[in-house]
Amino acid sequence: MNLWLWAAIGMLMCAIPCGIASFRGEAIERLLGLEMMGVVTTMFLLVMAEAEGNPNFYDIGLTMSLLAFGAGIVFTRFLERWL
């Protein structure tokens, strides 16, 4: 166990409040839980890259950040106009 692995566990623990937020309240409030989880997942992947010494996780983290943006925008647009 190194420092980075502990940090990764800490980041993973942040999934609990994000999950709670995604299960409560109206649609926009749940969307915030999803958006936060997207950012937390990106950071988790960056931390895991250092923890495991596997540089491929950096690329996955970068991809995740872009995909989280796309998801956020699509959901927001749907919630604003049609749902």
Place this chain on the structure above:
Amino acid sequence: MKAADIAVAVLLGIAVLTTMISCWALVLFRDKFQRMHYLSVVTTVSTFSLLLAVVVKEGWGQATLKTILVFFVLLLVNAVVTHATARAARVRQYGNWVPTPEEHISGADGDR
């Protein structure tokens, strides 16, 4: 422990702590607009602390370059998504995001 290890520990601690606080803020706050502000805390403070930790550990290499890119992507992307989400929240609540006189918002003292 070397100075670099202590620096990495502190920076990772800041990153994890601010992320946890921001995530629990989503549960603690009732108002959705108050919750939205905490997305920015994660993408600015937490991600920057993580970036510094990577710089201290790896120096100026591929890993740092990619982390810098992720930092700037998250920074810009979050601004757009937060703005869009805030707008969508008002549209869903009031039918239009433009403030109405009934809301008594400060500064909304009539049209130009």
Place this chain on the structure above:
Amino acid sequence: MAFVSNPTKDELLIGLVAALIGAIADWDVKREKYFKFEPKASWLMLGLLLPWYVVKGSLGTLKAFFLRLSGGKLASTFKVSHYDALASDPRSAAKRALATAYLTIPPNSIIVGIDKERGRVLTHQMVPALPTLIERKLGVQS
């Protein structure tokens, strides 16, 4: 190529093809003039002030968290200000885009929208704050 860090012939060829596709797409989008964005250099330089506002906003937002935790009352509020860049030219569009980005990046404020018809901008602030230099330079008038 910068991210793969493996300059073999195959990787170079694939990178070249991808770059060509990107360049053609960029040329086509710019030809259609979908997006108008011509900021002044001074507006872009305002981004250098962002770290200060990010730190200030983060401290205020984190303080609000602990205030909420202790049961205190928060002063978060919507605010309407006058806005001056309302035209459809590329310069005004750039000013509006930068104002939205620069004022939403710091944790304390979120730009909800800019009403071009009435010349107003709606902001949500976690902790009510005085108008910042970035706001004044990018057209927000209190």
